[in-house]
Amino acid sequence: MGGEQGWGSVGIDPNEKVFAEEWEGRAFALGAMSGGLSGTNLDAFRHSLERLHPLAYLQDGYYGRWLACAELLLVDSGIIAEGAVDARANNLLGNETPEPADPEVNKPQYERGGGGSLREIDDAPKFNVGDPIRARDMHVLGHTRMPAYIRGRSGTVKAHRPAAVLPDSTAHFTGEDAQHVYTVTFDATELWGPEAEPATLNIDLFESYMEPRS
Amino acid sequence: MTAMPDARPPAPIRTEALEALLTERGLVNADAINGLINRFVNDVGPMNGAKVVARAWTDPDYKERLLTDGTAAVGEFGFSGPQGEHIVVVENQEDMHNVVVCTLCSCYPWPLLGLPPDWYKDPAYRSRIVREPRTVLNEMGLALDDSVDITVWDSSAENRYFILPQRPAGTEELSEDELAALVTREAMVGVAQVGAPG
Numbered sequence: 001m002g003g004e005q006g007w008g009s010v011g012i013d014p015n016e017k018v019f020a021e022e023w024e025g026r027a028f029a030l031g032a033m034s035g036g037l038s039g040t041n042l043d044a045f046r047h048s049l050e051r052l053h054p055l056a057y058l059q060d061g062y063y064g065r066w067l068a069c070a071e072l073l074l075v076d077s078g079i080i081a082e083g084a085v086d087a088r089a090n091n092l093l094g095n096e097t098p099e100p101a102d103p104e105v106n107k108p109q110y111e112r113g114g115g116g117s118l119r120e121i122d123d124a125p126k127f128n129v130g131d132p133i134r135a136r137d138m139h140v141l142g143h144t145r146m147p148a149y150i151r152g153r154s155g156t157v158k159a160h161r162p163a164a165v166l167p168d169s170t171a172h173f174t175g176e177d178a179q180h181v182y183t184v185t186f187d188a189t190e191l192w193g194p195e196a197e198p199a200t201l202n203i204d205l206f207e208s209y210m211e212p213r214s
Numbered sequence: 215m216t217a218m219p220d221a222r223p224p225a226p227i228r229t230e231a232l233e234a235l236l237t238e239r240g241l242v243n244a245d246a247i248n249g250l251i252n253r254f255v256n257d258v259g260p261m262n263g264a265k266v267v268a269r270a271w272t273d274p275d276y277k278e279r280l281l282t283d284g285t286a287a288v289g290e291f292g293f294s295g296p297q298g299e300h301i302v303v304v305e306n307q308e309d310m311h312n313v314v315v316c317t318l319c320s321c322y323p324w325p326l327l328g329l330p331p332d333w334y335k336d337p338a339y340r341s342r343i344v345r346e347p348r349t350v351l352n353e354m355g356l357a358l359d360d361s362v363d364i365t366v367w368d369s370s371a372e373n374r375y376f377i378l379p380q381r382p383a384g385t386e387e388l389s390e391d392e393l394a395a396l397v398t399r400e401a402m403v404g405v406a407q408v409g410a411p412g
Contacts, residue, residue, distance in 0.1 A: 002317030007338035023226035088231035089223035204371035
């Protein structure tokens with residue numbers, strides 16, 4: 001959402017509870033467990049956020065998204081049938097609804113190189129701290145962690161971070177493709193034009209999101 | 215893309231439905247769900263990060279370890295786990311203020327701060343803090359002097375950024391616990407500063 005306009009102001013509620021309503025806590029827990037139950041992973045979960053209907057993304061808030069994503073991954077993997085949640089919900093509401101039969105379990109088959117997302121890799125890093133780079137003008141069809149607002153923009157490598165699995169690949173179960181990760185610095189005027197509020201932006205980029213710049 | 219949401223039963227009842235379906239299949243149980251909820255309501259939250267800040271303010275060696283290898287230094291308190299694989303601690307300075315966002319989803323250093331608050335997940339914060347940070351900070355109650363530069367950290371990979379706020383003046387006599395009580399969640403994300411006591 002970086003740089004989008006029209007979202008209004010931001011306020012802090014100092015008395016906010018961790019979960020405003022009881023269902024939110026349960027949706028959080030089910031979401032947290034859904035990766036393991038569906039045999040998927042964190043990146044697939046994040047990708048499922050991008051697969052939600054834009055109205056569904058916003059309507060039920062953060063934990064509404066967790067609930068919808070849990071359902072999506074569990075349906076993908078054949079743990080529950082498509083429509084099973086709505087049918088059961090309708091039955092709980094007293095609207096008698098036939099529930100679909102269980103599907104065949106169909107978890108994704110892929111290799112993980114360990115727990116979590118960080119990996120040790122042997123490849124030499126292609127970039128050094130201080131290198132001028134450009135964020136590639138990538139328009140990925142599936143999942144990516146390359147935010148739209150920096151595509152094609154010029155920055156400078158600020159730090160070399162631990163290598164990590166490439167979400168663009170892991171989310172689709174096509175391999176881990178672990179890569180070096182860098183923190184890259186962009187000036188606000190490079191991102192938002194000469195009238196921009198003065199500021200510096202630091203953002204983490206996977207090596208394949210970057211190209212050298214002379 | 216998923217279905218239009220208005221065609222679906224409300225989220226609370228869908229949550230109950232999904233839990234029932236998974237419970238019947240023996241895949242989840244109420245104890246595990248309640249345990250996870252309890253952990254994030256009672257055991258993990260900003261009080262963890264506040265302990266780290268207070269230690270860094272009172273122990274220069276710890277502060278150096280924290281800024282050099284955040285993951286290991288917070289691990290000294292036993293703080294680790296999901297969304298804390300690699301912790302990077304950034305120190306606010308007199309002339310440089312740092313603030314953290316995740317524009318893509320709402321990535322947040324769970325082991326130190328718990329689950330993110332509403333404002334952090336708000337599309338308004340996620341869209342605007344990278345574009346007009348000074349304006350947004352002002353709206354949130356933090357008026358920085360024009361002489362203070364602002365750096366925004368967008369947590370787009372698995373590194374989790376944690377702000378070490380400046381220690382307020384007049385706190386020289388306070389104990390570590392008393393200092394920790396002053397440190398707010400907002401200060402550790404960089405949308406506030408730590409105020410003097412009283």
